[in-house]
Amino acid sequence: MDIGIRNQIDLKDRKVTVIGAERSGIAASKLLIRLGAHVFLSEKKTTSGSYEDITGLESEGVVTEFGGHTERIYDCDLMVVSPGVPQDAEILINAADNGIPIVGEIELASWFTNRPIVAVTGSNGKTTTTTILSEMCKQGSYKTFLAGNIGIPFSNIILENLENEPQNAVYVLEISSFQMEYILHFKPQIAVLLNLTADHLDRYKSISDYAIAKMRIIENMTQEDYIVFNDDDPVLCKWIESPAQKAPFSLKKNPSAYFSVNETKIYNDKEEILIYLKDVSLPGKHNLSNFLAAATASKILDIPQNGIQQVIKTFRGVPHRIEFVRTLDDADYFNDSKATNMESVKVALDSFERPIILILGGREKGADFKDLIPNAKDKVKLTITLGEAAAKIEKALSSQFHCIQVNSMEEAVKTARVKSEPGDIILLSPGCASFDMFTDFENRGEVFKEAVHQLDRDKS
Secondary structure (H helix, E strand, O other): OOOOOHHHOOOOOOEEEEEOOOHHHHHHHHHHHHOOOEEEEEEOOOOOOOHHHHHHHHHOOOEEEEOOOOHHHHOOOEEEEOOOOOOOOHHHHHHHHOOOOEEEHHHHHHOOOOOOEEEEEOOOOHHHHHHHHHHHHHOOOOEEEEEEOOOEOHHHHHHHHOOOOOOOEEEEEEOOOHHHOOOOOOOOOEEEEOOOOOOOOOOOOOHHHHHHHHHHHHOOOOOOOEEEEEOOOHHHHHOOOOOOEEEEEOOOOOOOOOOEEOOOEEEOOOOOEEEEHHHOOOOOHHHHHHHHHHHHHHHHOOOOHHHHHHHHHHOOOOOOOOEEEEEEOOEEEEEOOOOOOHHHHHHHHHOOOOOEEEEEEOEOOOOOHHHHHHHHOOOEEEEEEEOOOHHHHHHHHOOOOOEEEOOOHHHHHHHHHHHOOOOOEEEEOOOOEOOOOOOOHHHHHHHHHHHHHHOOOOOO
């Protein structure tokens, strides 16, 4: 099947194999069925997705298999791969050798809209910035749709709009490096690049390989498009090569930026006050940078300044990102389950000045946990480790910090309470993927919050 010309792609009566039956695979299958394709959904695990989704797909004619991939997966005109499947997977190598075109779910969905796409990526801050930007877009004349790595498959949104897409639609997408591995035509009108630090080194051989995957987000952009980028990140800046127009944001003085910051205020490009820093809703330099990124993209989209200002004043954050849970015995509990790499944990640690009991662990991603020591020193009083990486974390940190290894999130929370004192911060900021013990980081965060709310009033 030739998919080289985007506006000539027709999937009616085509055989399409979808690899992976989690959110993106199920969403892709639903979209493909609506487009008239014959869909074969193949999943390595014995169970996946929701029972209702799978049975619904089967009732619409989707053929499914679970517990492994049979040779039938190669009997297709197109293969759609879920982001969790690595590029070096044998089934993908075989498919490519057989001349089968392979695309990701984001690429597939993007074929069926010509409305503006604003795509946000970076090693850290993606979810917060994407959500802020979505809220800012709602302050303008756009019908705003939020999707992507944030947990809402793009295909679901495209399916909803397939027959009656609003003329003023704008798609605000959170994008991961995994989602960019199999693109062909995907092109945002605005790409927001937040930062670039070592991550997913369990999947990529080096930070260069990781950066190459990340930067595919801009490879199809033209001089009519915009790249909004963090000019404070020299590593990121080295990777930006594109004919697209450049719009930097910075916490430092930058005459090319739409917004500037001093000790007390944010100014617009006319040197008028946008907002006083005391009125910014979320604390921390990382959040200020996220606001500037979203504001810059919003400026390009002609969002009114008072709408940008309103969101900066009122936005309260996103679940699982340094999310306050409760105060108990004068100690505060925070859920930062979204922190799946070292840089995110550092950001969380830098957000507090009080003593911290830090809960770390999960499935490691090739990071060096010793990198946390400078940020944790004189601040973390105890580390509680769990999951597959628990022993490795303890080995890396035990010379500097007292470590306790536990077997469950509930045990971690109970241990933290017993060891806490008034004024302490109990912080779940795992620095690892969640898949060893949980379905995803949201599930991990919800389990943590439930365990915190279940604590009684007696330390016992």
